[in-house]
Amino acid sequence: MTAVRRLSLRDLRSYERAEIGLGDHLTVIYGSNGAGKTNLLEALYLACTGRSCRTANDRELVRFGAAAARVELVLELDGDEHHIGVGIAPGQPKRLTVDGSSVERLSDVPLRPLVAVFLPDRLELVKGAPAVRRAHLDQLVAALWPGRVMARRAYARALAQRNALLGRLRAGRGSDGLAAWDLELGRHALKLRDDRRSAVERVAPLMAQAAEELGLVGTVELRYRPRSEAVSAEAFAAELTERLSSDLERGFTGHGPHRDELLLMRDGRELRVYGSQGEQRLALLALLLGERDALAAERRHPPLLLLDDVMSELDADRRRLLVDRVGRAGQVVITTTDLAHVPGTDATGTVILEVAAGSVHEQVAA
Numbered sequence: 001m002t003a004v005r006r007l008s009l010r011d012l013r014s015y016e017r018a019e020i021g022l023g024d025h026l027t028v029i030y031g032s033n034g035a036g037k038t039n040l041l042e043a044l045y046l047a048c049t050g051r052s053c054r055t056a057n058d059r060e061l062v063r064f065g066a067a068a069a070r071v072e073l074v075l076e077l078d079g080d081e082h083h084i085g086v087g088i089a090p091g092q093p094k095r096l097t098v099d100g101s102s103v104e105r106l107s108d109v110p111l112r113p114l115v116a117v118f119l120p121d122r123l124e125l126v127k128g129a130p131a132v133r134r135a136h137l138d139q140l141v142a143a144l145w146p147g148r149v150m151a152r153r154a155y156a157r158a159l160a161q162r163n164a165l166l167g168r169l170r171a172g173r174g175s176d177g178l179a180a181w182d183l184e185l186g187r188h189a190l191k192l193r194d195d196r197r198s199a200v201e202r203v204a205p206l207m208a209q210a211a212e213e214l215g216l217v218g219t220v221e222l223r224y225r226p227r228s229e230a231v232s233a234e235a236f237a238a239e240l241t242e243r244l245s246s247d248l249e250r251g252f253t254g255h256g257p258h259r260d261e262l263l264l265m266r267d268g269r270e271l272r273v274y275g276s277q278g279e280q281r282l283a284l285l286a287l288l289l290g291e292r293d294a295l296a297a298e299r300r301h302p303p304l305l306l307l308d309d310v311m312s313e314l315d316a317d318r319r320r321l322l323v324d325r326v327g328r329a330g331q332v333v334i335t336t337t338d339l340a341h342v343p344g345t346d347a348t349g350t351v352i353l354e355v356a357a358g359s360v361h362e363q364v365a366a
């Protein structure tokens with residue numbers, strides 16, 4: 001099994017130097033606002049994935065006044081220790097290393113731990129535009145079946161080509177040739193749709209179960225709604241042909257998996273529209289937990305679960321349900337401003353990290 005053992009940070013965000021150890025199950029990071037709790041979660045995410053979960057601009061990660069930031073993760077895999085290093089220096093390419101050797105990206109490294117993160121702004125996944133949920137679904141497909149990531153890339157490429165061709169036709173330049181592209185697009189579209197459907201089929205029952213265990217009242221459903229139900233590339237191409245005049249008018253393709261929807265529902269209504277804050281939060285947690293179960297079944301190891309400030313909007317009963325639910329398998333890290341919001345921190349082996357102004361103090365429950 002994979003376990004994340006230790007993380008060291010150098011000049012990352014508010015930390016000059018810090019080293020933390022993680023518990024086998026629960027690790028709680030607590031401290032006041034601005035103390036550096038989320039910074040530690042971000043550092044864990046960075047070390048597992050090679051990128052931040054908060055920003056696309058790596059420069060922000062380097063401590064003010066420092067030249068470079070670095071994190072190093074020690075993990076245990078089937079009894080052996082491995083090291084993952086991420087170095088960030090503004091103006092230079094990111095340096096990723098696994099056991100001392102450089103790698104291009106961590107997503108291709110089999111031993112890197114999978115990670116699932118809840119940040120308050122991830123509620124966008126429930127509340128935001130369909131594109132956010134599509135992108136998430138595609139990431140899930142890639143995490144479940146790394147080999148299938150090509151389907152989405154191939155579809156995106158073919159779509160861009162078709163759109164370029166539409167643009168030329170619209171401008172009266174270029175001859176036809178659309179039929180061949182439509183078939184090509186259809187082949188990738190069907191594959192992508194089937195992958196997305198399989199992923200939703202895996203996760204939906206697990207999410208519903210997690211929702212119930214977290215105390216989300218009502219029937220929770222994750223529903224995939226593809227634009228096209230075509231059974232062959234030819235049938236998909238025919239659907240495109242039917243819509244050709246409107247595509248030519250707009251200059252881009254209006255039909256296909258890039259318009260699919262992933263719906264989160266409670267009692268038949270969309271949580272995006274009708275859910276309360278707490279319900280949306282619980283639904284997002286249930287989705288992440290359902291995915292984690294699906295990944296654990298498919299890929300040997302459940303992902304490391306990072307929960308940032310998740311307790312603040314939950315009532316006392318649901319806090320307890322959440323801690324019970326996440327503590328069952330795998331490792332979880334929870335940040336909080338108030339230790340009393342995390343029930344069960346006295347369980348044996350729980351690691352409690354108190355952070356204040358760039359330093360970390362560690363306690364382990366006996």
Ligand SMILES: Nc1ncnc2c1ncn2[C@@H]1O[C@H](COP(=O)(O)OP(=O)(O)OP(=O)(O)O)[C@@H](O)[C@H]1O
Binds near residue numbers: 014015032037062064
């Ligand atoms: N590049 C950086 N260099 C130094 N300090 C930074 C950098 N980026 C952010 N900080 C500081 O880190 C602190 C925020 O840390 P963090 O977000 O981890 O707080 P937190 O403990 O999660 O607080 P809250 O409870 O409010 O969420 C801020 O004071 C911010 O100024």
Ligand SMILES: [Mg+2]
Binds near residue numbers: 037038039308309
């Ligand atoms: Mg925070």
